[in-house]
Amino acid sequence: MDFTKLIKKEIVKISAKDYAPETCPFCSSDEIIIRTSYKRSIPELGNIDTRRIIELHVATFKCEKCECKYTPQHTDYPKKYEYSRRIIQTALSLHFKKNFSGNKIAAHLAEYFSVQIPPKTIYSWINALTEEFMKSEFEAEPEKALEAYKALTIDGTGFSLGNQLLGKKNDVQLSSAVKLSNGIYLLTWWE
Numbered sequence: 500m501d502f503t504k505l506i507k508k509e510i511v512k513i514s515a516k517d518y519a520p521e522t523c524p525f526c527s528s529d530e531i532i533i534r535t536s537y538k539r540s541i542p543e544l545g546n547i548d549t550r551r552i553i554e555l556h557v558a559t560f561k562c563e564k565c566e567c568k569y570t571p572q573h574t575d576y577p578k579k580y581e582y583s584r585r586i587i588q589t590a591l592s593l594h595f596k597k598n599f600s601g602n603k604i605a606a607h608l609a610e611y612f613s614v615q616i617p618p619k620t621i622y623s624w625i626n627a628l629t630e631e632f633m634k635s636e637f638e639a640e641p642e643k644a645l646e647a648y649k650a651l652t653i654d655g656t657g658f659s660l661g662n663q664l665l666g667k668k669n670d671v672q673l674s675s676a677v678k679l680s681n682g683i684y685l686l687t688w689w690e
């Protein structure tokens with residue numbers, strides 16, 4: 500078996516028409532035209548030897564009947580984020596389920612999914628998206644997510660996040676807990 504690793508680049512093009520509604524969202528007319536458009540290049544999860552880039556066509560449509568303008572959003576490529584929803588979800592899952600640090604997540608994504616992400620970007624997702632991630636992950640039983648968070652303890656050498664999310668026992672230089680809402684606390688630490 501030859502394990503020589505040659506990373507190949509794969510570009511996947513997505514046209515605005517692939518994800519835009521077929522009719523005007525305001526009046527349901529099908530007399531819609533593209534007024535302006537541009538392309539976004541977004542890293543997507545690849546695999547061990549494939550670097551995948553999405554070339555997303557983003558278009559502003561105009562309805563010729565009611566004259567409304569609108570720009571449909573692709574749910575997998577949220578407009579305020581430089582990376583795909585799958586990448587962000589994988590990073591958060593590795594953090595909350597496997598207890599990986601931002602640095603370890605960056606190394607893991609580079610190794611197995613051929614995605615390069617600065618660790619500070621991953622920390623910013625953890626800060627901004629914890630609540631939404633927890634809610635989605637525990638959609639059927641949201642109170643369980645809250646319980647997992649309420650069980651957070653800091654014991655000086657490490658912490659635990661309840662029985663769903665096992666903590667680590669490394670030395671922690673500095674940590675902070677911030678109350679978000681609904682009793683959810685966000686714990687950030689530096690090692």
Ligand SMILES: [Zn+2]
Nearest residue numbers: 523526562565
């Ligand atoms: Zn319309």
